[in-house]
Amino acid sequence: MNRKLLSGDEAIARGAWEAGCRVAAAYPGTPSTEILESLAGYDGVYCEWSVNEKVALEVALGAATSGVRSLAAMKHVGLNVAADPFFSAAYIGSNGGLVVVTADDPGLHSSQNEQDNRWYGMAAKVPVLCPSDSQEAKDLTGLAFDISEEFDIPVLLRITTRIAHSSTVVELGERAEHPPRGYVKRPTKTIILPAFARARHVDLEGRVDRLRAYAEKTPWNRAEPGDSNLGIICDGVAYQYAREVFPGASFLKLGMVHPFPVELVRRFAAGVSELVAVEETDPFIELQVRALGLAVTGKDRLPRWHELSPRVVRRSLTESEPPPEPEQGLPNRPPALCPGCPHAGLFYALQRQPVIVGGDIGCYTLGALPPHEAMDSCIDMGASITFAHGADKALGKDDKRRRVAIIGDSTFFHSGITGLVNTAYNKSDVITIIADNRTTGMTGHQQHPGTGRTLSGEPTVEVDTARLARACGIEKVVEVDPYRPTETRKRLRELFEEPGPAVVVSKRPCALLVRLQDPPKSVDREKCVACKTCLRLGCPALTMKDGKSHIVATLCAGCGMCADVCPKGAIS
Amino acid sequence: MNVLIAGVGGQGVILFSELLSNIALESGLDVKKSEVHGMAQRGGSVNTHVRFGPRVASPLIEEGTADLLVAFEKLEAVRYLHFLAPDGRLVYDDYRLEPVPVQLGLVPGADDADLDERIARRVGKRLMVPAFAAAFKLGNQRVQNVVMLGAVSGFLPFGEDACREMVRQMVKPEFVELNLVAFDRGLELATA
Missing domain, CATH: 3.40.50.920 (Rossmann fold)
Structure with a gap:
């Protein structure tokens, strides 16, 4: 017997592989990211990081329609992005099995809400399977492909963070090949023009009725x-x-x-x-x-x-005894930007400026917290630019606070591009800062269209954000280095004074991606005047000790941002 | 058996839990391990639940039922004391990593003596293991987790060799030797 500890995510990947899945697409999002990362390690399955969840689902639908077992995975809010094709997919049906995985996040471990995506199944008339451990996650993934093909319908596999990130014992099986069914032209099925879709809706209700009977008798x-x-x-x-x-x-x-x-x-x-x-x-x-x-x-x-x-x-x-109380009065330990994080330099440059900042989703959302407090909103992927645009239209020229958007490189590709086109087309003066750390940081360093590599590590086209911004209609595009916070701050101030929209590409690789080789910095206590300017970087390696600034050598990444901002040259 | 592992994102809590749960699996037991990825990992407080036995239902340990709390940092040890069963054991490193808001002077820090007092008041079976200092002396602070594994191995029902074998299997080949030394150092510290 081949027993292994697998997380729910890994078990879904294993289940998809064993079920003969041939095409899988996803956009990284906690707690779903490891599904595709794990599936990419198996032979016989084409896996990709799509630019967003809507794209991923459409890719999987195109593949399933073409006759192969296909899977799209996303976090719960990703299904909001993919909701449009999700509803259409129910009408169209599958051909090759089509499985959509949604990883919900009760407890908001790493998300903006606690939405319950079981409702999506009801709303879109799609069957919903809910595993309760990794073995079930694997088994139900296989079952989902079977149901999808038997009932000509996509299947929603719904997990939560505790399923995705708990490892439990799984018995491994072998891959069962499901030969491609081939692509057959069926316009009344795959083109949901109103005339065709009316019939497809009636057909869908019939499929749901048959699934109702199935739900009564399934051993699950x-x-x-x-x-x-x-x-x-x-x-x-x-x-x-x-x-x-x-x-x-x-x-x-x-x-x-x-x-x-x-x-x-x-x-x-x-x-x-x-x-x-x-x-x-x-x-x-x-x-x-x-x-x-x-x-x-x-x-x-x-x-x-x-x-x-x-x-x-x-x-x-139950009427149980109350649980032991946690110790009170302890300082919290919220997540923080890492030592050497280039976002820290960018946020330093933005502090105490006359700006209204639309924020976005990624590590840099932490810039909303002290000491930076350099953000006014965080809504969903891509909303930084559009939020700032709306604020610009509402506030007009009388309000002198400059409207700014901050968006990561991966998030920009996900859903920032359309917003940027909109600011250019509809003429607002938003300054869009692309915090380009050359990776998808928060979810653990996935490739994206700007990195020049695919999910499987193959070299591919490296989409140039600056050129893309120009093509979106923004003529003023400047690049800054967040490891030079003083200069970045000066450049931003100039831009804030100038009329018209602009894009700023703040470019430096994530500090966890490129481990710096520089030795730790230290503070010359004679020169330090305890002005605490360096502390405004919010670096975990910086603190005060005996009345002077101090660098914790075991944490310092050696990036030198603190040396850059020190007005007395006390850090080297 | 319920083992709660606590620390700070980046300290190697996840690898420790991976080793422990696979040692339990190899011994033929049912195992569940639960952890959280994503935002919390960025220097935040992290904890991993590992449960093993003939049959395990919940992947989460209930407050007041942990047999063993392994903490890689003293403030985090105190933060999770309420998970310990009345006769549960605490193995902790008294190494301190200040939360960033404390370092920046935004909120007051926890007093070292106060943390010691809270531990002493609440836990009878406790063992302090200076694992970070030991790892630093071995030339790589990242082996703090395997020093801790060595230190707690005597309180686990698996034996030292099962632990060493899993270190050999799971650690990158070039780091196996260092980690085995770290494991032995942890054993010594626990029995000293």
């Missing part, structure tokens, strides 16, 4: 009999927490939450005295149970926000 929706006093209906990792707290109860564990197995739920409810729905964030299961007229509790007792845990389930549903 199973009753686990126990004490009949308490019946728990649940899915995903919530099942594991409930099992921990109520080892003897009766369970109805749903591996497929949409379409909802109505008769199975009725039978289960009839056999237990009390029915409780245990699920994270939204009452997706609970509301469907209520719609059957059955008595059920759930979100009246369990929280509607943040992650569940064994403790939260116990506290909410």
Whole structure:
């Protein structure tokens, strides 16, 4: 027996490979990133970093329509970006199996919201599978391809952070080849013109009806009999927490939450005295149970926000002893920009300037926090430029605060380009700063169209952000080096005084990507006047010691930004 | 057995957990390990839950039930004390990494003596292991995690050799020797 510890993400990759998947596309996003990173390690599957989730889903749909098993993976908010093709894909159907993975993030470990993407399945009329550990993640990935082909429909595989990033034991299998079905021209199926789409909608409802019957009989929706006093209906990792707290109860564990197995739920409810729905964030299961007229509790007792845990389930549903209290009064340890992070130099350059800054999604979102506080918004991928444009239109010339956008290089390719075209076309004076660290930083250094490498490491075209910005209609494009914060600050001030839009490419590789070889810097205590200018970089290696600035040598990356900003030349 | 590992992003908590959970897997047990990637890794407080036994349901350890808390930094040790079972054991490095807001003077830091007092008040079975200092002396601070593994190996039901074997399997070949030395150093520190 070949047992291995795999994370949920790795298990999905393994499941896709074993199921004969041939094309996979994704945009990196925590907690989904490792699915494609892992899948790219297997032979026989074409894998790519697409520029965004909409593109990834369309790539997978094109491949599935062309007859091969295909997969698109994304974080929960990525499915918002990909929602348009997702809804169309339900009408069009599959041919080769089409699996869409959504990795939700209850608890907001690394996201902007806690949306529950099970609703997307209901809204788009797409079946939803919810694994509760890595073995199930692997098995349900395979099942998703089978369902997709049998019912001619995309399948949504929904995981959460605790499934994606928990490693549990998986039994490995072999790859089953599914020969390509070939591309067959079927315009009334794949072109959703209104006249064709009307028929496809009727067809889709028929497919959903057949899936409803399937949901009643699949072994993945199973009753686990126990004490009949308490019946728990649940899915995903919530099942594991409930099992921990109520080892003897009766369970109805749903591996497929949409379409909802109505008769199975009725039978289960009839056999237990009390029915409780245990699920994270939204009452997706609970509301469907209520719609059957059955008595059920759930979100009246369990929280509607943040992650569940064994403790939260116990506290909410039992009269347990209160848990041990955490120690009070400890300083928090929020995430911070790394030593040597080029974003630090950029934010230093922006501090205390007369600006309104639209921020974006990436490591540089940390620039919103002290000591930088150099950001006014963070909405979604690409919203920096458009937010600043809207502010510019609202505030007009009377408000002297310059409208600025900060966006990372990967995020710019993801969804910044359209916003930049919009600022040029609709004539606003936004200064767009592309924080170009030559990688997708936050998610762990993935390639993107500006790096000159594909997911598999092959050399490819390196899209030039400066030339691209000019092609978008911005004539003034300047480059700055964030490792020279003083000069960058001066250059930005000049730009803020000049009328018209501009793009600033702030270019330096991520400090974790190119480990600097320079020795650690140190402070000359004689020269230091304790002005704390260097501390404004927010570098984790910088602090005050005995009234003078001090560099923690074991943390210092040797980048020299602090030496650059020191007005007394005390750092070298 | 429930083992909670706490530290600061970048300290090697994740590799430690990977080693531990694979040692447990090799011994034939069911294992679950839970960690978080992404934003929290950027110098933030990180913790990993490792649970093993005949059958494990939840990947998360419940507060008040950890048999072993392994902390790579003293403030982080104190932050997670409430996870320990009443008779749970704490193995910690008294190395301090100040949170960035403290370094920048934005919020007051934790007093060293106060942290010691909180640990002493709350935990009977405790062992301080200067793993960072030991790793630094060995010439590479990044082996702090394997020094810690050596130090806790005596409190795990697997034996030293199973741990060494996993270090050989999982560490990059060019670093195996250094890591085995680090492991032995941890063993010595725990028994000193």
